[in-house]
Amino acid sequence: MSVNNSRFLITNADARVWRDDVPLLFLGEWCVWNLGKEALANLDFEVASEAIRESAIWLERHRNINQIVLGVHKKNEAAIRAYKKAGFQIASTPHIPMCADNVATMVWNI
DSSP, rough: OOOOOOEEESSSGGGGGSSSSOOEEEEEEEGTSSSSSHHTTOEEEEEEETHHHHHHHHHHHHHHHEEEEEEETTTTTHHHHHHHHHOOOEOOSSSSOOOOOOOEEEEEOO
């Protein structure tokens, strides 16, 4: 007898685009911070908080990538907290200038 452990990967906090008919795998805690306990109780989900860190380690080891840069809307405090927890810092970089008033550039030097 085989067991199906597949899950639908969720990478954002916009519940309007999530599926509700399959088990879910949230990329980080920021995806569920705005949900109430009742909404969470009705979902079959797991949170893969270690996914960002493990992905960065793999990129450094196998692709010699030593910096990850991303942009986050400044009002998305949950995502900023989660990225800081993973190792990112708000910083400018010559590769991606801080060009928008509402976007925080976050950098992780692996």
